[in-house]
Amino acid sequence: MPNRQKQVLFCSAGLLSLCCALSAAVVTGLPYWLRGVVLCRTGAELVNATGAELDQFLGELSYGLFHGERVKQCGLGGRPSRFSFFPDLLGGIPAGLHVTIVFFCSAVVLFSSVASGFFFFNAFGRPYETLQGPMGLYLWTCVCCATSCLVLILFASEVKIRRLSELISNFREENFVFQTHSERYDRCFWIFFLILILHGLNLVLIRLTGIEFPFQGKKDVELSGGAADLMY
Numbered sequence: 001m002p003n004r005q006k007q008v009l010f011c012s013a014g015l016l017s018l019c020c021a022l023s024a025a026v027v028t029g030l031p032y033w034l035r036g037v038v039l040c041r042t043g044a045e046l047v048n049a050t051g052a053e054l055d056q057f058l059g060e061l062s063y064g065l066f067h068g069e070r071v072k073q074c075g076l077g078g079r080p081s082r083f084s085f086f087p088d089l090l091g092g093i094p095a096g097l098h099v100t101i102v103f104f105c106s107a108v109v110l111f112s113s114v115a116s117g118f119f120f121f122n123a124f125g126r127p128y129e130t131l132q133g134p135m136g137l138y139l140w141t142c143v144c145c146a147t148s149c150l151v152l153i154l155f156a157s158e159v160k161i162r163r164l165s166e167l168i169s170n171f172r173e174e175n176f177v178f179q180t181h182s183e184r185y186d187r188c189f190w191i192f193f194l195i196l197i198l199h200g201l202n203l204v205l206i207r208l209t210g211i212e213f214p215f216q217g218k219k220d221v222e223l224s225g226g227a228a229d230l231m232y
Contacts (some may be wrong), residue, residue, distance in 0.1 A: 004203065008175060009205050009208055010119045010123035011123050012117030014116045014123065016199075017112050017116035017119060017144070017202060018113070018116040018117040019198070020108070020198050020199060021108075021110075021112035023191055023194075025109045027192060028065060028102070028109070029065075030064050031063055031064035031066070031067050032062065032162075033063065033064045033155065033189050034159055034165070034185055034186055035060075035061070035184055036061045036062070036069070036165045036181070036184070037058050037059070037060060037061070037180075037182045037193065038061050038165060038178045039178065039215065040059065040074040040178055042175070042176040042177045043056075043057045043074040044057045051111075056075050056089075057074060058073055058181055059071045059072045061165055061169060061176075062186065063083075064188060065085065065087065065105065066084065066102075067082065068082070068083055070169065072176075079227075085098060089167075089168060089171055092168070092171035094162050094164075097157070101155050103152060104147050105192075108144060108151060108195065110192075111140055111147060114201070115138050115140035115141050115199075118136050118137055119202075134160045137211070138211075141206065142203070144199040145199045147193050149196055149217070151192055152189070153194060155167060165183055175180055205223035
């Protein structure tokens with residue numbers, strides 16, 4: 001492939017990685033990862049509420065990785081409140097899992113930035129067959145895909161398996177018991193899913209430049225004068 005076309009592809013991949021890094025940094029701190037509806041079960045059972053009467057006991061809940069807000073509905077009107085995971089809720093949630101999610105979000109930001117730098121270096125530089133060349137492009141892009149996927153899987157596990165919404169709603173509650181009525185992933189979760197897709201697209205762009213996956217059976221490269229041949 002001509003050098004000009006390679007530069008265009010590598011620059012496009014670099015811009016995509018840079019956008020992924022910036023997007024991941026922003027959405028990590030936003031409280032729009034999950035939105036749900038929580039039922040005040042104690043109040044509903046006291047009055048034996050059914051049908052439309054349950055609406056008086058349905059409150060709203062939305063949160064991200066660091067903070068969120070909720071509206072408690074127990075039949076006497078809504079009472080809005082805000083909460084923070086650090087340090088307020090650490091005693092009531094799976095803290096280790098939650099910190100791991102935040103850690104991998106930070107890793108996505110870091111590795112996406114590194115991948116962006118590698119793409120631009122390969123677009124305008126003359127890399128040798130080392131970690132700075134094709135192997136580095138595949139390595140950092142695959143790491144970005146893996147960490148992005150782990151963020152989505154771990155957050156979904158915390159919400160669905162560990163019942164994060166119920167843990168938040170019942171934290172330090174003495175008089176009422178709350179249970180999840182419905183919940184859906186909000187915009188930040190789906191932006192992270194888009195980040196995963198974009199990193200997968202970068203793998204396609206790398207392959208379009210004619211660079212094979214480094215662990216495929218490749219021919220030995222003859223060395224001349226102790227230096228590896230230039231890849232491109």
